[in-house]
Amino acid sequence: MKNRAHPQGQSQFYFFLIFLAVCLLIVVINFRFSEPDLNLQEYKVKTHKGFITMEELNENVYKTFGYKIIRPTYPVPTVKMVAEPTCSEIFSGWREVSEQPQPTFPPQEIPEDRLHEFLLNNYTALGPYYVNDKNADDGEKPRNWDNLSEMIKWPKEKLGGQAYGNEGLSVYHAMQSHRLDGMSGVVIGSMQPWVEVSALVNGASKILTVEYFKLEIQEEFRDRMSSILPIDFASNWERYASTFDFAVSFSSIEHSGLGRYGDPIDPIGDIREMLKIKCVLKPGGLLFIGFPLGTDALPYNAHRIYGSVRLAMMFAGFEWIDTFTGESEQPLDLTSERLHAKPLFGFIQNTIVLRKL
Numbered sequence: 001m002k003n004r005a006h007p008q009g010q011s012q013f014y015f016f017l018i019f020l021a022v023c024l025l026i027v028v029i030n031f032r033f034s035e036p037d038l039n040l041q042e043y044k045v046k047t048h049k050g051f052i053t054m055e056e057l058n059e060n061v062y063k064t065f066g067y068k069i070i071r072p073t074y075p076v077p078t079v080k081m082v083a084e085p086t087c088s089e090i091f092s093g094w095r096e097v098s099e100q101p102q103p104t105f106p107p108q109e110i111p112e113d114r115l116h117e118f119l120l121n122n123y124t125a126l127g128p129y130y131v132n133d134k135n136a137d138d139g140e141k142p143r144n145w146d147n148l149s150e151m152i153k154w155p156k157e158k159l160g161g162q163a164y165g166n167e168g169l170s171v172y173h174a175m176q177s178h179r180l181d182g183m184s185g186v187v188i189g190s191m192q193p194w195v196e197v198s199a200l201v202n203g204a205s206k207i208l209t210v211e212y213f214k215l216e217i218q219e220e221f222r223d224r225m226s227s228i229l230p231i232d233f234a235s236n237w238e239r240y241a242s243t244f245d246f247a248v249s250f251s252s253i254e255h256s257g258l259g260r261y262g263d264p265i266d267p268i269g270d271i272r273e274m275l276k277i278k279c280v281l282k283p284g285g286l287l288f289i290g291f292p293l294g295t296d297a298l299p300y301n302a303h304r305i306y307g308s309v310r311l312a313m314m315f316a317g318f319e320w321i322d323t324f325t326g327e328s329e330q331p332l333d334l335t336s337e338r339l340h341a342k343p344l345f346g347f348i349q350n351t352i353v354l355r356k357l
């Protein structure tokens with residue numbers, strides 16, 4: 001009889017063994033994934049107030065705005081969002097903000113009740129630098145979209161140098177090092193197609209540009225390039241969710257939410273852009289991002305300057321792989337010294353390569 005072959009006592013013993021194994025597994029998993037106790041007092045980063053401990057930043061900035069430090073990395077702590085919104089919430093949140101009525105002129109000052117959000121509880125320096133690009137007739141207009149067959153022959157210096165002098169070349173260097181062969185990508189904010197052409201030259205096969213202006217792309221490039229308005233992109237986000245191998249944004253999202261271009265005042269306009277990009281990238285997809293780097297500052301309303309404090313929030317959910325300048329084809333280490341090389345309100349513009357986690 002079966003009962004005899006497997007007597008009661010023995011099966012209880014097996015249950016006990018399995019119970020022990022499960023307990024052990026739980027202990028191991030907890031040990032493996034629990035965050036070690038960080039002594040954040042020991043780590044300091046530079047702000048306009050001087051050197052601040054990561055403990056202070058964690059308490060006064062990150063926790064207030066929904067983040068926490070998970071690794072005390074230099075010169076930018078690694079943080080994560082405590083409760084990350086879903087992509088649906090991210091795109092509908094963006095639409096809600098973009099549909100707010102706008103003043104005739106970009107606001108001269110930040111509304112008092114939003115200051116702490118813009119300045120991250122004063123860990124960002126505020127200075128005046130007012131620009132009105134909403135009502136300007138001589139504002140920048142799209143150029144060269146009908147001249148792609150010429151641009152594709154340009155040397156990298158001319159491509160990268162189109163809009164930002166030598167610094168634009170950092171995009172080319174980053175793409176040359178992280179080739180885009182056969183990949184499909186999205187470009188956020190683009191007056192001239194120098195980023196798109198840099199991507200094509202470095203192997204990309206398909207590029208979608210998200211831009212507020214309607215772009216007239218030269219006919220023979222329409223098999224590889226297309227454009228869409230931000231509102232249409234946001235409305236159709238599900239079509240693009242997790243589809244792109246790479247994304248590029250150079251000198252664009254530092255303006256988001258400052259009103260300079262007639263856009264709505266939004267303290268986290270730039271972070272919304274990062275979250276949207278993350279939604280449309282495939283897991284492991286690359287983001288080539290360039291914006292002003294320095295000590296955290298807001299010369300309102302021209303742009304934001306990103307230092308140790310806000311960079312951490314921008315990069316949440318990404319892994320920082322490399323940093324490129326316009327001077328070298330090789331990546332370099334963005335040390336604290338390089339990041340803070342310029343005086344307050346001064347900045348450098350490199351291309352940082354991030355990987356979506």
Ligand SMILES: *[C@@H]1O[C@H](CO)[C@@H](O)[C@H](O)[C@H]1NC(C)=O
Binds near residue numbers: 122
């Ligand atoms: C930031 O600084 C301003 C001006 O010095 C002050 O009025 C305000 O209370 C400070 N805000 C915070 C959150 O510390």
Ligand SMILES: *[C@@H]1O[C@H](CO)[C@@H](O)[C@H](O)[C@H]1NC(C)=O
Binds near residue numbers: 147151
């Ligand atoms: C197209 O690019 C060439 C240089 O490669 C330049 O000479 C020409 O003026 C450009 N055409 C337009 C319409 O911008």
